[in-house]
Amino acid sequence: MQSSSADTFESSILRQLSTLDRFLPLWIGLAMAVGLALGRVFPDLNDQLDRVKIDQTSLPIAIGLLGMMYPVLAKVRYDRIRDVTTDRPLLVSSLLLNWLVGPALMFALAWIFLPDLPEFRTGIILVGLARCIAMVLIWNSLACGDTEAAAVLVVLNSIFQVAAYAFLGYFYLETLPGWLGLEQTAIDFELWDIARSVLIFLGVPLLLGALTSLIGRRRKGDAWYEQQFLPRIGPWALYSLLFTVVILFAIQGETITSQPLDVVRISLPLLAYFACMWTVAFVWGRAQRLDYPKTTTLAFTAAGNNFELAIAVAIGTFGVASGQALAGVVGPLIEVPVLVGLVYVALWARRRFFPPTASAASARA
Template sequence: MKNKQPGLGVFEKYLSLWVAICMVLGIVIGKFIPQIPNTFSRFEYYNVSVPTAILIWLMIFPMMLKIDFGSVISASKKPKGLIVTCVTNWLIKPFTMYALAAFFFYVVFKSWIPLDLAKEYVAGAVILGAAPCTAMVFVWSHLTKGDAAYTLVQVAVNDLIILILFAPIVALLLGVDNVVVPMATLLLSTVLFVVVPLLLGVFTRTLIIRNKGLAYFENVFLKKFDSVTIVGLLLTLVIIFSFQGERILANPTHILMIAVPLTIQTLLIFTLAYTWARLWKLPHAIASPAGMIGASNFFELAVAVAISLFGLQSGATLATVVGVLVEVPVMLLLVKVSNNTRAWFPNTSTELPHLGGE
């Protein structure tokens, strides 16, 4: 993507506020108009909620349109940033997420959370941990003056890895707690929410650029999906919380308890990747997005998979939604940290050559 990425808009900046509003609205609907969630619960296929799947598609497809896999080949000449990203995201992050979630839900919060529910919260955290960010990282990269081209490569590579490792890692870590994972549903979710929108995104991107040009695609076509993504996210959250209302009203402190390991995980993963990049003397424009992509999550995919595996009323789904609630304020804090530590890194100019220098 050659043009500069957009900054944090009103929706993104106040995402946690919108999530909170949707939470309240969903709880009210579930409490006083239960016919709505009851109707939605009738439309399922292989445990996948069809209405929710459609809404999540509205969120995921526009993200996939932004991925240019042609740039991955060029990145092989500058592999260090990709090594930091891939090792942190796939050999460290899912396992630290499981360890933190298990510690807090099975030990620290043991007196307040029943074991069966604790297992569901751990499952939701694991699903989040196995889904590194593929969309909002463009915004975080822009806010820290990251190399836009290299950020695009990091996102593209992670999307490719998600296709291969997401399902096995989720199944492995959930199996540690003897959580039965219907592999057919997990694989179906991966196909529905990653493979299909990714292929359609690549096809659509190629077709539009070939006929209209890259400038039209980036400045006109992509903008048409901005409101679609927002509507899809907000409606999905309202539906989820309409199913979760009774549980939240009975255990309001669970939201705060779920947020604790998720917040610590975000700070930990950023620190690991960012420090590694500094030790390897990578430029800040590569180091910052390398830390951001692992710290934030592909919560759209996580929510979809949690719903598919455990249902709209599950603790796993609630945990993934809390991830949405805490992500933006924590990531904005990390943006500030990154900008304030720019001098720690070599080659701190804001305009880097193609794919950055190492």
């Protein structure tokens, strides 16, 4: 009876998503197709978009990038950071996995799979440095993870990215390859180039999201904020992502259609990364004797990536028509279906590796 109930619960996972979320890989694919067609109709689109810029990024693309970030960051419970910071095993494990293991793993995979494609390799490394702050809240909820812990880890990842992303980018693109005798990034840039993109495309929406959450909840209450306000702004993150994908593929259409195997090669290190990071984090959480909800939260926050930030940094630093930007765009196309699949893996692991009482409790969460 218990197994039948669990199977029924798991079969309803995708139905819990909105239509937009459920078919996100399809929408991204359609956005790519529209972008490719648009690029053929308007071959000078890149020149037109560059007429008005924010920093080094054209205004329409900058609006799309900021639109991806703000709704996600407005969802976070900034008033509950202290609740998770007292859980030392979870906090330390998350910081180690996100800021030591994850970037190093993506760096290794990028060099293993893309040794002869430096622009794509750099884009993949930028994805690895952008720790998850976005749709992890959805996957974690579907897998019956600890919702509050996930929200707080998202906040901590956001703060760490503002402070450390530029330094890690310089380390993994310039310093470490030099130490190892590998080819350094093919395009020269200053540390401030990455830092400026992070401050604009993460710092600004992080500040606005924090102010919106704190002020909105205080004045209107949690019920109004979560049931009325967030559902109104939430879809705009995905609308903005799809808009950005259309523009990027319109600009990169010739490269994509002439070298489709390169796009396939970009997906290989991403697939390996998501599978490895999730598995390592889940096993580590189990070894640390975390309960199922926290183990699941640890796994999804370690495996997911903030592809919005990676796209923004790639565009701001290397240009909208760069291979780095294309690698960032391929990220969500791979991440979404893989992490949906890992939701089912997590629910199977709950029955297999955790006591029935813990499973029942998490199923009711």
